[in-house]
Amino acid sequence: MTATTPITPTRNTLSGMDIENNPIDSQxxxxxxxxxxGKDDSDDAIALSSQDQRLADALNALYDCGTSGEGRQAGLGRSAPKVSKWLGxxxxxxxxxxxxVIQKDAFERLGLKQMLMEPEFLNAMQADVHLVADLISLRSVMPEKTIxxxxxxxxxxxxxxxxxxxxRTQEAIRGSINKGKRTYRPRFNDIDWHKTIHANLRHYQADFNTIVPEKLVGYLRQQRRLTDLDEVILCVDQSGSMASSVVYSSIFAAVMASIPSIKTKLVCFDTAIIDLTDELADPVQVLFGVQLGGGTDINQAIAYCEKKIEQPSxxxxxxxxxxxxxxxxxQLVARVSQLIRQGVNxxxxLALSDDGRPSYDDNMAQKxxxxxxxxxxxxxxxxxxxxxxxxxxxxxLAWAANQDIKTVCGD
Incomplete structure (x- = not known):
């Protein structure tokens, strides 16, 4: 079943017509x-695909499923992982x-509101980006106290x-290591340990089998000039499958916005566009401005970002x-190609998360x-x-290869 199949979440109607009012076949x-x-153990029951079974399980967790004349109550219980998976x-x-509609029913039927209102439950939950995504997704049906x-x-x-x-982000962006110049007051991450040990061999402490360095030797960082500002636009897909990426993107956007040597914009989109650039001083406010879920119109989002570009290079x-x-x-491919020709990097x-290899559109990624x-x-x-x-x-791409990151290779 696709996202637009007209089956109501209350399971009390069945249409013999499809979304365009055409008859549907018996199967x-x-x-x-x-x-x-819900579950059907009869001989004439059809076998559900793995995706249909996941969909059925998601509905069974919330709505009554009568089988063989007997009512059955399903539910998510009080398990945070189950809640997170179900919401996803x-x-x-x-x-x-x-x-x-489903989330509103969940608040009433499964007591999610009570779960979120109980400090003991919240303290027991693993507070991570997935929980944040769930809470943001549910906020439109939360009472003020729960929000x-x-x-x-x-x-x-x-x-x-x-x-x-x-x-780490600020240090990585503000300056890059210049290995052609030395400093005797390096930051910890910039210490040249080989040179430092060699310069302090005379301070070897035999009793402790170690060296006490009197002088540190390291690399000098090259600071970026404030007159040479680069602009970073994070254009983030806020459809349901990208939930954890949205959370991390918002955090990084807020961090980069605090760095004076770059200008940062944050644009989130599904089939609509929301520009959260003005909210970046408050990451929590940014996250509560996100609208998780919905469809995806990348072309429209890129067109919006294109209008915000001042210096392509x-x-x-x-x-x-x-x-x-x-x-x-x-049009999307043509628009992105044009931006690249203009000098936009x-x-x-495909994801900004710890969730492992993401699902993505292979054909579009190749293009x-x-x-x-x-x-x-x-x-x-x-x-x-x-x-x-x-x-x-x-x-x-060379950086990604050094990080053992698998990239999509062009023709």
Whole structure:
């Protein structure tokens, strides 16, 4: 079943017509009945595909499923992993308008509101980017008191991520190591340990089997000139499958916005566009401005970003999307190709997350690679170095190879 198949989430109707009011065949009608009514152990039950089974399980977790005349109550219980998986599934299988209805029913039927309101439950949950994505997705059906609780959880995760990523990102972007120059007051990460040990051999402490360095030797960082500002535009797909990437992108956008040597913009999109650049001083506010779910119109988003570009040769457009385009594919490729010819550094990240190899549109990824946009997925720990490489206009594909990152190769 696609995201637009007209099966209502309350499972109380069945149409014999498709979305365009055309008759449907008997097998498809049987399939829809089975999805509506739940598990069917009869001999004439059709076998569901793995995707249909996931869809059925997602609905069974929320709605009553009567079998053999006996009612059965399903539910998510009080397990945070189950809640997270279920929310991800419904965002994948249904359009945003239906997701809103299902989530509202979940608050009433499964007591999600009570779960989120209980400090004991929230403390027991693993507060991570997935939980943040779930809370943001549910905020439109939360009462004000629950939103306040959700903000506290989101703030906690944001603070932890900022502590983990902020310093490294700022150092990577603000300056690059110049190994042709030495300094005797290096930062810890810039210490040349071989030279430092050699220069301090006379301070060897035999009793402790170690050297106490009197002088540190390291590399001098080359600072970027404030008059030579680069612009970074993070163009982020906020459809349901990109939830954790949206969270990380928002954090990095906020960090980069605090660096005076670059100008940072954050644009999130599905079939609509929301420019969150003015909110970057408050990462939590940025996240609560995101609208997770919905379709995808990448072409429209790139067209919006194109209008924001002032100096193509100093602009880095980071498109973070699985490249499943719901808009004009041909125009999208032509638009990105034109930006690259103008000198814009266009990098396509299939994901910015710790979730492993993402699902993405192979055909569109190949087209992007063919026109000269590097295409690969990236972890949050790798992103600062990626941005440093991009800002220096170095070979991003060579950097990815050194990181053992699998890229989409052009023809």
């Amino acid at each position: 498809e009608k049987s399939r829809r009945w089975q999805l509506i009514l 599934d419904i965002r994948q299988f249904f359009p945003s308008s239906v997701v809103q 306040s609780t959700a903000r506290q959880v989101v703030q906690k995760v944001v603070d932890e991520l900022m502590q983990r990523l902020e310093k 100093k602009t880095h457009l980071i498109l973070i999307s699985d490249l499943y385009e719901g808009g004009d594919e041909k 266009v990098i396509s990240l 992007f690679a063919n026109i000269g946009s590097p295409v690969f997925a990236c972890t949050p720990d790798q992103f600062p170095d990626l941005m440093a490489t991009a800002l220096k206009r170095e070979d991003v």
